[in-house]
Amino acid sequence: MTVDVDLVLVGGGGAASLVLAALGPSSGLRVAVVDPVLKRGQDRTWAFWGEPGTFLDPLLSASWDAVDVVTATGRRTLPLAPMRYAMLRSAPLYDLAAATGAIRITAPAGEFDDDGSKVTIKDAGGTPLVRADWALDSRPRPPRRPGRTSWLQHFRGWWLESDRPVFDPGRAVLMDFRTPQPARGVSFGYVLPVSDRFALVEYTEFSPAVISGEAYDRALEGYLALLGLGSLRIREIEDGVIPMTDGPFTPRPSPRVVRIGTAGGATRPSTGYTFSAMARQAGQIARAVEAGRPPVPEPAYPARHLWMDAVQLRALDRGLVGGVAFFDGLFARNPAERVLRFLDGNTTVREDLALMASSPLLPMMRAAAGDAAGRLTS
Structure with a gap:
């Protein structure tokens, strides 16, 4: 029989578990999770920075108020206040997600049928598994076009x-x-x-x-x-x-299907860091549901940051800047908190200009020009 719910999560890994944890067991929603594997135990570790005081705090294995960046020339200790660097192992997050009482459907998802008012998710053979008002899809997905880098x-x-x-x-x-x-x-x-x-x-x-x-x-x-x-x-x-x-992802492929995690643009192109954006979007989804709004999170990063990431990736890929010198220079010429907030997508335009000014000017200008030419060509 087809299960009817308010919200279905397709994929039961980190992104979906964060949404379940943010919603909590008292959301009042009927929620289902479709995944052929029931996630449990210590299968991964996430490390991330952010300010204390979130729903994740009781789950953390460790946290640090300062971190070190080390090169061949020495060690630099970076004070992070008011932020902190934290470690979360998967088992407590999976346990918290399981305690929400979501219906678990241990089958691979196949075709999505979105008619604009409901989403029906079928199995690989075309049999309907679940029908929901909204679907959050966290399965890995390539960008809608290959990246220039x-x-x-x-x-x-x-x-x-x-x-x-x-x-x-x-x-x-x-x-x-x-x-x-x-x-x-x-x-x-x-x-x-x-x-x-x-x-x-x-x-x-x-x-x-x-x-x-x-x-x-x-x-x-x-x-x-x-x-x-x-x-x-x-x-x-x-x-x-x-x-x-720098290839773009499609966060909303149909009216009632929303992609989260890497497929929804949560991965930072310049570093691959993902967890902070997933947690931020999970909180936004939970607050939207509580307010009676559609569970659609904001874009993970501002458009200008994605452009800066594309330029940085191009500069590294073409050998215009050295990776060690580039990252070490960012931390040497900027407050650590500013760099980390930039990597999370939370800096202002003024701070972004300060970060750009601290990077190698001529190589980055060449990378920016190459990126602009690539955009025109594509």
């Missing part, structure tokens, strides 16, 4: 445990650029300690393509040797690939 944020992280205190739980490393740099792109390590004996240590690249599993492992082994932490046990492994592209 398309990179990836790709990474492997090891959850490491030690028999003795080796980590400083009060200090997180946001970017450590002492890792060997790829021929085309930028790499860095980071360290997120939960205690003095347990931490997530990760190797990340911004580059056009992923590398082999053996290459990630070698990079992590080299980074750990650089840190000099001694003998450690690997308790868990996390991998991920996130698109970095």
Whole structure:
């Protein structure tokens, strides 16, 4: 039988779980989740910055008021107040989402039939599964046209445990650029300690393509040797690939279907960071529902930021600027809070101009000119 609900979430991962958590169990909505896999347990870790005082605070594994950015020339500690850098593991978010009482339909979604007043979601064979007033679709989706520049944020992280205190739980490393740099792109390590004996240590690249599993492992082994932490046990492994592209996504493909997560434009093109925008849009959806409005979030980032991201991606991709020098320069010439708010899409025009003025002028002008020519051609 077809299930009738007010709201259906297609895909049950981070974006959908954030919406369920923001709605809470007392929203009064009939909600269904369509996903062939029931998400549970620790399958991923999200790290993000923002101000304290959100519905996520009770779920956090750790948070830091300052972070370090490290290069071959030294270490810079960045005070984040009034913001903070925080870590959220997936299990408590999935548990909170499950406690909302949403109906779970463990089947892959097929065709969407949107008649302008209701959305019917069918399975792969065409049988109706659920009918809803609104559908929020978080499944991965390519942009509606290929980007002029398309990179990836790709990474492997090891959850490491030690028999003795080796980590400083009060200090997180946001970017450590002492890792060997790829021929085309930028790499860095980071360290997120939960205690003095347990931490997530990760190797990340911004580059056009992923590398082999053996290459990630070698990079992590080299980074750990650089840190000099001694003998450690690997308790868990996390991998991920996130698109970095100036290709546009379609956030609303039909009247009553809204895309969220990466498919809805929540991923920052210049870095691949996604979680903060997903959480922000989940809060907007919950507030809209509470006020009796359609569950349609605002665009994740201002149009001018997407243009700035396209220029930055082009400059990195064409070798007009070096990745390490570019990111280190942003933090060296701007308050950390301004840079992080920019990456979240929350800076003013005046602050954006200050950020642009702190970047390499001539290379970025060349990138901007190339981007304009590309837009005219396409």
